[in-house]
Amino acid sequence: MLGAWRAAPRLRLRARFGVASGWARSAASEANSRRPAEESRQDSQYRDTVLLPHSRFAAQLPGRLQPDTELETQQKSGFLELYSWQRQRKAKQEFCLHDGPPYANGDPHILKDIANRFHMMRGYKVHYVPGWDCHGLPIELKALSEVKGAENLSPVEIRQKAKEFAERAIEKQKAAFIRWGIMADWANCYRTFDPKYEANQLRVFHKMYDKGFIYQDYKPVFWSPSAKTALAEAELEYNEQHVSRSVYMKFPLLKPPPKLASVIGVDLADGSCAHPTIPGRVSPLLPANHVTMTKGTGLVHTAPAHGMEDYNVASHHQLPTECLVDESGHFTEAAGPELKNKSVLEEGNEAVIKMLQAAGSLLKEEKYVHSYPYDWRTKKPMIIRASKQWFVNTANVKATAQEALKKVKIIPTSAVNRMLEMLDRRTFWCISRQRCWGVPIPVFYQKDTGESLINSETIADVIKIVEQQGTDAWWTLPVEQLLSKEAVAKAGGHDVLDYVKGQDVLDIWFDSGTSWAHVLEGAEQRADVYLEGKDQLGGWFQSSLLTSVATRKKAPYKTLVVHGFTLGEKGEKMSKSIGNVVDPDVVINGGDDHTKDPPYGADVLRWWVAESNVFTEVLIGPVVLNAARDDINKLRNTLRFMLGNMAGFNPETDSIPPSEMYIVDQYMLHLLQDYGSKVTEAHKEYDYSKVVRLLQAFCSRNLSNFYFSIIKDRLYCEEEKDPKRRSCQTVLAEALDVVVRSFAPILPHLAEEVFQHLPYRKDSEGVFRTGWINASSGWKKPGIEEAIEGACAMRDSFLGSISGKNALEYEVIIVIEPGLLFELMEALQAEESSRVSQLNEIMMASQTTLLSEIPKETPADANIVKGNFLINLEGYKME
Secondary structure (H helix, E strand, O other): OOOOOEEOOEEEEEEOOOOOOHHHHHHHHHHHHOOHHHHHHHHHHHHOOOOOOOOOOOOOOOOOHHHHHHHHHHHHHOHHHHHHHHHHOOOOOEEEEEOOOOOOOOHHHHHHHHHHHHHHHOOOEEEOOOEEOOOOHHHHHHHHHOOOOHHHOOHHHHHHHHHHHHHHHHHHHHHHHHHOOOOOOHHHOEEOOOHHHHHHHHHHHHHHHHOOOEEEEEEEEEEEOOOOEEEOHHHEEEEEEEEEEEEEEOOOEEEOOOOOOOOOHHHHOOOEEEOOOOOOOEEEOOOOOOOOOOOOOOOOOOOOOOOHHHHHHHHHOOOOOOOOEOOOOEEOHHHOOOOOOOEOOOHHHHHHHHHHHHOOOEEEEEEEEEEEEEEOOOOOEOEEEEEEEEEEOHHHOHHHHHHHHOOOEEEOOHHHHHHHHHHHHOOOEEOEEOOOOOOEOOOEEEOOOOOEEOOHHHHHHHHHHHHHHOOOHHHHOOHHHHOOHHHHHHOOOOOHHHEEEOOOEEOHHHHHHOHHHHHOOOOOOOEEEEEEEHHHHOOHHHHHHHHHHHHHOOOOEEEEEEEOOEEOOOOOEOOOOOOOOOOHHHHHHOOOOOOOOOOOOHHHHHHHHHHOOOOOOEEOOHHHHHHHHHHHHHHHHHHHHHHHOOOOOOHHHHOOOHHHOOHHHHHHHHHHHHHHHHHHHHHHOOOHHHHHHHHHHHHHHHHHHHHHHHHHHHHHHOOOOOHHHHHHHHHHHHHHHHHHHHHOOOOHHHHHHHHHOOOOOOOOOOOOOOOOOOOOHHHOOHHHHHHHHHHHHHHHHHHHHOOOOOHHHEEEEEEOOOOHHHHHHHHHOOOOEEOOOHHHHHHOOOEEEEEOOOOOOOOOOOEEEEOOEEOOOOOOOOO
16 A cells, blocks of 8 residues: 655754864854964864864775786786686585677776676676687788788698787787786687687587588679689778769660560560660560669669679579679680679779760660678778689578577667668578688588589588698698598599699688687676677677577577767777777776876776767767766765774674664665675676666765764764764665675776775775675665655755755754654654754754754744655555
């Protein structure tokens, strides 16, 4: 039952200048009349009569102090040993966050670390093995850019250069991640060029091939002339301002369709036209669903080798698929002498237009601005080109994959439909690449016929060699050591030397998409969480799902956490050419000019990551980083107040039981329990911006603005061991513990620094080795909440009426009609008038009088304030 009583508290305020409580009265009233020397002696005299806060914990760490203190804290607290420590302890449950190899920047690693530290503190045994995606074109191109005459290198030499480059980059990134405070199994990182990883990857390939999901075909694929390789759709980016040459041309009609008169598009079927530039060549008129009247004339030119939809139409009508473009994007000899060796994206375009003009077939030519696919690595335009490639038949696996995905928890939920739609659109996945830095596709080709030889036996033999020697063996060993006579004979062949090794390597998305098979432990081989950027919805998230579902009919993850991209301070995309790329190491340690690029330390970077709404795009820049540093400094001041007021206090011997505490202290425990519960739930949902908001609100509103302001008299003026002082010290100790543990996963350096300054925890194990928040359910007391919030409502009315003035210069008379609110206030002040009651402490006045009716006489200068307070009786309990 929910009930409410309305009462009208009346505050009568009477000015009593020169009247204050305790030592503060003399200091306030006489300060202006004293000479400087006398004032100094007086201040010293009063200072000796109060227990002022004292702590070596700094309010701020300017300049190099922040990063230097973090390094010292890492060493003292054993950051590097923490992962192995928690792996060795007994734990009921394991939490596995699988680190995806596609990323090499900081944001996701910090998010992963927050999640891992939270679960570790809650008693889970965390499994987190960092990984790097080492193969692929980006590393190959960067490695070769450092070498003169790279075009003359052999595949083995290219692979060696690429591996060396990758190893250097890994060590640099690993050192950076350790500096950021990332807790991980740094001694056992995985790299996709490790022989055991490559062997496990080929085992997945083997299973998918055996199940019929992998096949070879000749069809149009996205082709990068600049990289001379096929690419998957996930490796494309789109230039919205690409300019193409659009032409309208004549195809002279050779065979008129029977219904050429009040004619519609479908009636043109079975007609034929003359080719506009090749004499004697016939071009049939074919119906196609992808051709509409929304663009152009409704009649389009079809090139079966250079368009997916074109290829489908040609396949349906059994037309030949002839590719006239080579690997570098130039016309082949078969295209004719006028086009041979010309780039199809450049001078070849111009040549075709001139040929149409010469033949009298060009009706119109114009520039056409539209969205066009580019190679995301070389930033050059793509073409669509038919070639013989290896594919995963996603059409046969995507229905099962979509069902498996529906059982996965995806955060935020807005990403669910997007990933399902991307799966639905994907009919095949081209997994072959025409490079040498990668895992070879274990296929052999008959020298004369080009027929492929690949089966369970040949793949198994290659896997055994790769596991021992790595994939370099594919290029260094002769074919007779890779292909057995038995496998050749079983395939109907005669001599091993009749075969050559294939030169294609697997797509890096297949590399990374099989990481679950190598890294994840246990029979289930399933991670609790995959956490990466939103571009991985069509990348690693999808490739991992497809390979896992194809081989074992289940997703490799239980939860997906998807974050947005980092943008510049004004919302612009980060780019080296623009000069707005923020280097995390410069953020932490500062740049060459500290006035321009000051050292913020790792915790500021981590705070920025956490406070941003990572489920959308996040902004970074000097203004954002300065704000993050200011937020941490405010937090440090709150922590310093609590640390400073616990000198000489030991929770084990000096704590006061909640039942014997001041009601306002019990109220703070009630709020503390509520805060602990809410912040734990936010951590569970990976909503770290909510964690930050809860932390800031609790520290600012509940601690600094409210509790600290009303307990200063007790802390400073009571005897050191007085139970009233010990009561609020007990609360401060609990509050400090809860608050520090709540932000420890986000700010590990600050959390451990606080614990190193605890006056009562000498030789402490630190924050992370002593568990999560331990807020007692017994602290929750809704009845106390009503009493304190009722008093606070009246205090706010009182303080609002004397804005800018000292509350200690006023006496307060509170008049409340008889009823529940009056009874609640009586629990805070049993006597009619008091200078030392709990109610007066909350009111912060010189004296508080509590009455149930208006006195007959009121001073002429009284300031009268009226107000209402609504009491919620749900869960009401008042001891």
